[in-house]
Amino acid sequence: MAIRTDTTARPYSGIFGLPKKLFVKLGILPFLLAIAIVIFAAMSDNFLTGRNIMNVLRQSVYLTIVSLGQMLALVTGGFDLSVGTILALTSVVGALAMASVHAAVPEAVWLAMAVGFLAGIGAGTAIGVCNGIGVAFFNVSPFMMSLGMASVGFGIALYLTGGVPVYGMPREFGDLFGFGTLAGIPLPIYAAVVVAAILHVVLYRTPFGRYVYAVGGNIKAARLSGIGTRSVLFRTYVLCAALAAFAGMLLTARLDTGEANIGATMPLLSIAACVIAGVSLRGGVGRLENVILGALFIGLVQNGMNLARIESYLQIVVLGALLILAVIADQIRLRYLASFKD
Amino acid sequence: MSRQAGKASQHRAGEGTEDHGYPCPLVQTVALTRDYPGIRALDNVDFSLRAGEVHVLFGENGAGKSTLISMLAGATMPTSGQILFRGKAVEFDNVHAARNLGISAVFQEFSLIPQMSVAENMFLGAEERRRGFLHSGAQTMKARAVLDDLDFRLDPTERIDRLSRAEQQMVEIAKAFRSDLSVLILDEPTASLTVHETDHLFALLRRLRKQDVGIVYITHRIAEIREIGDRVTILRDGRFVDTVDAKSTSEDELVRLMTGRVVGEVFPKVSSEPGDTVLEVRNLHTDDGSLNGVSATVRKGEIVGLAGLIGSGKSRFGKACFGAVGLRRGTVTFKGERIPKPTPRTMLDRGLLYLPPDRRDDGLMMMRPAFENMSLAAVGMRPFSNGWIVDGRRERKIAGALAERLKLAPPRLDRTTEQFSGGNQQKLMLARSLTSRFDLLIFDEPTVGVDVGTRSAIYEFIAELCEIGAAVLLISSDLPEILNLSSRVYVFFGGSIQVELAGDQINEENVLASFFEREAA
Ligand SMILES: Nc1ncnc2c1ncn2[C@@H]1O[C@H](COP(=O)(O)OP(=O)(O)OP(=O)(O)O)[C@@H](O)[C@H]1O
Ligand SMILES: [Mg+2]
Numbered sequence: 021m022a023i024r025t026d027t028t029a030r031p032y033s034g035i036f037g038l039p040k041k042l043f044v045k046l047g048i049l050p051f052l053l054a055i056a057i058v059i060f061a062a063m064s065d066n067f068l069t070g071r072n073i074m075n076v077l078r079q080s081v082y083l084t085i086v087s088l089g090q091m092l093a094l095v096t097g098g099f100d101l102s103v104g105t106i107l108a109l110t111s112v113v114g115a116l117a118m119a120s121v122h123a124a125v126p127e128a129v130w131l132a133m134a135v136g137f138l139a140g141i142g143a144g145t146a147i148g149v150c151n152g153i154g155v156a157f158f159n160v161s162p163f164m165m166s167l168g169m170a171s172v173g174f175g176i177a178l179y180l181t182g183g184v185p186v187y188g189m190p191r192e193f194g195d196l197f198g199f200g201t202l203a204g205i206p207l208p209i210y211a212a213v214v215v216a217a218i219l220h221v222v223l224y225r226t227p228f229g230r231y232v233y234a235v236g237g238n239i240k241a242a243r244l245s246g247i248g249t250r251s252v253l254f255r256t257y258v259l260c261a262a263l264a265a266f267a268g269m270l271l272t273a274r275l276d277t278g279e280a281n282i283g284a285t286m287p288l289l290s291i292a293a294c295v296i297a298g299v300s301l302r303g304g305v306g307r308l309e310n311v312i313l314g315a316l317f318i319g320l321v322q323n324g325m326n327l328a329r330i331e332s333y334l335q336i337v338v339l340g341a342l343l344i345l346a347v348i349a350d351q352i353r354l355r356y357l358a359s360f361k362d
Numbered sequence: 363m364s365r366q367a368g369k370a371s372q373h374r375a376g377e378g379t380e381d382h383g384y385p386c387p388l389v390q391t392v393a394l395t396r397d398y399p400g401i402r403a404l405d406n407v408d409f410s411l412r413a414g415e416v417h418v419l420f421g422e423n424g425a426g427k428s429t430l431i432s433m434l435a436g437a438t439m440p441t442s443g444q445i446l447f448r449g450k451a452v453e454f455d456n457v458h459a460a461r462n463l464g465i466s467a468v469f470q471e472f473s474l475i476p477q478m479s480v481a482e483n484m485f486l487g488a489e490e491r492r493r494g495f496l497h498s499g500a501q502t503m504k505a506r507a508v509l510d511d512l513d514f515r516l517d518p519t520e521r522i523d524r525l526s527r528a529e530q531q532m533v534e535i536a537k538a539f540r541s542d543l544s545v546l547i548l549d550e551p552t553a554s555l556t557v558h559e560t561d562h563l564f565a566l567l568r569r570l571r572k573q574d575v576g577i578v579y580i581t582h583r584i585a586e587i588r589e590i591g592d593r594v595t596i597l598r599d600g601r602f603v604d605t606v607d608a609k610s611t612s613e614d615e616l617v618r619l620m621t622g623r624v625v626g627e628v629f630p631k632v633s634s635e636p637g638d639t640v641l642e643v644r645n646l647h648t649d650d651g652s653l654n655g656v657s658a659t660v661r662k663g664e665i666v667g668l669a670g671l672i673g674s675g676k677s678r679f680g681k682a683c684f685g686a687v688g689l690r691r692g693t694v695t696f697k698g699e700r701i702p703k704p705t706p707r708t709m710l711d712r713g714l715l716y717l718p719p720d721r722r723d724d725g726l727m728m729m730r731p732a733f734e735n736m737s738l739a740a741v742g743m744r745p746f747s748n749g750w751i752v753d754g755r756r757e758r759k760i761a762g763a764l765a766e767r768l769k770l771a772p773p774r775l776d777r778t779t780e781q782f783s784g785g786n787q788q789k790l791m792l793a794r795s796l797t798s799r800f801d802l803l804i805f806d807e808p809t810v811g812v813d814v815g816t817r818s819a820i821y822e823f824i825a826e827l828c829e830i831g832a833a834v835l836l837i838s839s840d841l842p843e844i845l846n847l848s849s850r851v852y853v854f855f856g857g858s859i860q861v862e863l864a865g866d867q868i869n870e871e872n873v874l875a876s877f878f879e880r881e882a883a
Contacts, residue, residue: 225751227742234738237727244686244718244725245739245794246710304729 044356047298048349049310052342053317060324067327074206080319081208082107082267083289085215087315088308089263090290092256097236097303098155098162100257103264103290105173106144107283110268112177112186114140115278119188129190136189140272141265147173148261152254170287177280186278197273208270215263220308232256236303285336292339293318296346318342386449388413388576389434389465389545394443396429398781401772403429405600406443411545413574416567418587418608420580421597421620422813423785424771427580428470430597431547434578435467436460458487464544468534468551470580470784470811471722476523480516481505484537508536513562515673527720527807528554528672528839535563546570547578550784552586553810554719556671556839558877564590582785582813583840584613596620621815628818629846630825636849637662639698640802640833641714643683646692652678654857656692660802665824665834667848669873672839674854677719680804680837684716685709697801713801715739717791719810719837725791726779733761733775735790740797764793767823769816784811792820795827803827806837821847845870855879 042050060067086103093100118136125131147169154165200207223229231252234242243249264286272278297314299306321342325335387410396404404426411417419427432438434445436454444451447463454460457467474483481502490501505518514532522530531554538546546567552560567577567590579590587594591608596619603619641660646653653675660666668676681687683694685704694701696712706716718724726735737757740746746757758775765773768789770782779787788811795803805824809817824847828834838844844851851863853876861876 225754227747227749227752230734230738230741230752233730233734234727237730237734238725240724241718241726241735241738244684244706244716246707247738247742248707300729302729304727 040356044353047310047353048346049296049298049313049317052296052346053313053320056317056321056324060320060328063324064327067324072323072327076316076319076323077209078206079323080316081206081212082271083286083293083319084212084312084315085267085270086264086286087290087293087311088216088219089260091294091297091299091306091308091311092232093162093260094291094294094299094301095232095236095303095306096253096256097239098253098257099166099291099301100148100151100162100260100264101166101287102147102151102170102173103260104283104286105170105177106147106261106264107268107271107286108177108280109147109173110140110144110265111272111275111282112181112278112280113143114269114272115186115189116180118190118193119186119278122190123188129192132190133193136193137269140269141262144265144268145258145262148258148264151261152257155257156250156253174280181278181280183280187276189272189276189278194273194276197270198276199274208274211266211270215266216308216312219263223308228252228255233304236305238304288343289318289339290315292343292346295343295350298350387411387446388448390446390449391430391434392444392446394430394433394445395441396426396433396438397441400774403600404433404440407597407600407602409595409602409605411576411578413544413576414571415592416571416577416579416590416608418579418581418591418594419597420587420594420616421603422771422815423789423811424599424783425597425620425813426600427597428549428783429600431467431549431578431580432469434460434545435465435469435547437467437469464540464542465547466538466540466543466545467547468538468549470549470553472530472534474522474530474533474537477521479519479521480509480525480533480536481518483522483533484508484518486537488540505536508539512536512539512566514559526672526677527723528556528559531555532559532672539566543570543575545576545578549580550582550811551579552581552583554672554807554839556877557841557874558671560586582809582811582817584616584814585842587616588613598622617814620813628814628821629842630818630822632665632825632828632847632849634664634828634849636664637831640696641683641835642693642695643679644693644695646679646682646694647690648678648682649688649690652687652857653682656854656858658852658859658862660833660835662801662833663828663831664849665828665836665847667844667851667868668835668837668854669839669841669844669851669877670854670860671877674877675857676837676852676854677806678857679854680716680806680835681718683709683835684714684804686716710739713799714804715795715798715800715802716804717794717806717808719807721787721791721810726787728780729778731776732765732770732779732782732790733758735779736761736764736775736793737797739794743798746797760797761793764796765789767796768793769819785813785816788812789816789820796823800832802833802835804835804837807839808836809838809840809843841870841873844868844873853877 066072090100090103114136117139118132121132121135150169151165154160155162197207202210231247234247235249235252239249271282293314294306294311296317297310299311322335325338389411391407391409393406393408394404395406407430409430419430421427433440436457436459439455484505485501490497490504502518509516509518514536516529516532522533531551535551551563570577581587587608593605594608594611594616595605596603598620639659639661644657646656656679668679670676678687682689685706685708694704696714701708737746741752742749747753761775765775770786770789779790792808809820812820824834836847845868848868851868851873852859853861853873855876863872
């Protein structure tokens with residue numbers, strides 16, 4: 021309790037007016053992007069070259085696709101900690117299937133690839149089916165369910181390979197899906213664009229997309245509006261896993277081996293990408309376009325740090341700190357939003 | 363600078379105070395202003411509260427009543443202006459600071475922790491202790507004493523999430539009562555209470571008034587103003603309109619001050635020509651035992667009212683018909699088709715819509731834009747979508763038309779629902795009943811927190827729905843609503859129907875008489 025002497029300062033006056041307005045409107049992400057670009061451009065001459073930009077885009081493809089899936093889970097008010105495992109299991113199963121078909125019928129390259137894709141994505145999606153059943157039908161918390169499945173999936177991936185990388189996939193697989201280009205642009209980038217476009221339609225043009233937001237917005241209201249909330253939740257986790265699995269196959273093509281320990285950082289990074297992009301951890305809020313930007317931002321930071329020769333262990337520190345910073349910034353923004361006229 | 367402003371308005375507000383012999387109001391606001399993005403919710407409002415009076419705040423939905431009291435209670439901070447407590451300027455940056463001065467508030471939106479018991483909620487932040495440890499036994503006893511005092515029939519050890527909205531309202535009220543009260547603020551406390559609970563609340567308010575507590579009371583029920591109020595301050599569009607005497611100002615005058623125009627009859631004439639039976643329920647029992655053996659019918663083109671005390675089962679019945687409650691026994695027949703296992707989806711597909719009484723908890727997605735809340739129940743159907751793709755443009759057009767029809771203020775459908783005032787949130791939910799052609803509409807407390815002007819608009823459209831052949835089941839604790847609109851009334855008691863009234867039998871006496879246990883006649 022204190023004597024009030026002055027009225028609240030008028031917002032948006034002075035030189036900080038515009039940035040503040042932008043911050044309140046768009047969140048922290050544009051600023052982080054700008055700061056990151058300036059810093060890395062200053063630290064390394066190679067950073068702002070066309071080649072490197074393309075590199076960043078290509079490297080970010082995997083995280084972007086996984087983050088889009090993660091976003092679905094977050095919007096329904098849950099999350100998926102098993103996305104890393106899904107990547108690993110997909111990679112291992114896909115590679116094993118592809119390699120064995122290739123060994124049996126070496127001339128049928130496309131058959132091998134098709135079988136590999138189906139097996140890999142099927143295996144990854146199966147994890148999502150389990151998550152979905154647990155969360156939607158047995159009311160297990162998404163945290164416990166996906167944490168548990170992360171362990172199950174990782175265990176299976178290690179068991180299948182004994183911890184060694186899987187070789188023996190057709191050359192064409194890596195050449196095409198890992199390193200192939202079309203009109204000078206790497207194929208994985210096209211893949212990400214197509215995935216994002218399809219998902220955009222699903223989220224913003226179909227009733228299902230609306231239901232995803234409704235379940236996260238108020239699950240009781242959704243239920244009383246006749247929305248099959250269980251089915252929506254189930255499909256969300258399956259879709260999330262399918263996206264992660266697809267990313268897993270693309271990454272396998274890039275690495276040319278099936279590995280059980282890829283994707284370990286994916287849960288953290290994908291959640292970070294979403295949160296930095298303004299997806300609410302309480303559900304119901306978040307835009308797809310922003311999530312793509314969020315994933316690109318993380319890709320950019322990783323790339324910049326590599327160019328600046330920052331040690332990889334330190335990089336993990338930076339990413340964790342960024343995540344926390346983003347959450348704090350979001351809180352500040354909410355406070356501004358409540359106290360300013362637009 | 364602010365001192366000057368203080369003096370100037372002291373003069374204005376002083377006119378009334380001096381001749382009543384109050385030297386200094388208990389609480390006073392000077393040019394209080396509060397901005398929200400894009401909206402000035404409160405604009406230079408001077409308001410004063412004396413010790414020992416019940417001061418009613420009256421105004422349309424979105425007039426700024428809740429905004430005003432939330433600043434008095436420390437829940438939000440003013441953009442500019444001052445609050446004086448016993449003549450001294452104060453600044454609350456949280457509810458706790460206000461509570462320390464004995465200012466206690468019951469907000470429109472509840473602040474209860476669902477996983478905790480009634481008693482734990484009542485003493486949250488002021489727990490009963492013994493040698494530094496929680497002493498839950500004593501706490502439960504104290505809670506029971508307060509509840510008994512209010513004659514609220516609640517078990518202090520019950521968990522909040524097991525209670526209905528009305529019961530939660532009772533806990534909210536009980537929570538605000540403390541020994542060192544100086545100002546009590548009640549934001550639509552009776553919105554979901556029936557006469558019985560309201561009477562007890564009023565008796566208690568009268569007692570507090572004698573103890574020189576200042577009471578700020580917000581209500582949309584005009585009859586309550588005369589019953590409990592001393593002075594009334596009217597707000598319109600965030601601005602102060604007038605402060606008048608509660609006893610000598612007529613209802614019409616109050617409404618005129620509130621809306622700036624003359625509003626005719628609140629209740630429309632409903633011409634009821636019942637047609638075929640739409641809903642027939644036989645011997646319904648729910649899993650949780652809240653209904654035991656309810657049979658009722660609703661016909662095309664009639665409004666059937668469900669009345670009864672809180673916990674009597676009237677609300678449960680509506681939910682059960684919609685398939686949102688597990689049924690143990692009984693049959694539900696809808697439009698001649700026996701529904702073996704009703705679920706919200708099957709009932710909606712057949713043309714039954716249920717709108718829940720608790721908009722925040724069961725009705726609305728607070729973080730989503732307004733138009734999404736309007737279309738929620740119909741977005742997967744025509745005309746909103748063809749089943750696969752949602753027609754966004756048409757959705758907005760329909761939502762815009764509905765907003766206009768229900769006089770949504772402000773009519774900005776891209777705003778998140780949270781940013782609307784309580785009554786306007788209610789309109790967003792009610793708009794759902796117009797998003798498709800429904801054969802039966804179950805409204806549970808449709809006018810909770812809705813102002814008089816809009817209320818008549820809502821009654822109008824309920825009557826219209828009924829005229830075009832829909833059936834309406836109206837569940838309400840607002841007795842005038844039941845008496846004026848229904849062509850038949852079922853009165854519930856203890857999970858079954860106590861009496862069915864029709865035509866001339868529907869009057870206050872008959873309905874109230876059936877609220878309580880009947881002697882075996
Ligand atoms: N958190 C918020 N953000 C933005 N605008 C808000 C917020 N809270 C209230 N408003 C706006 O402020 C105005 C006043 O709202 P307030 O809740 O005080 O109305 P009220 O008089 O209590 O109405 P009701 O009778 O419907 O409860 C409304 O126009 C509302 O849209
Ligand atoms: Mg209000």
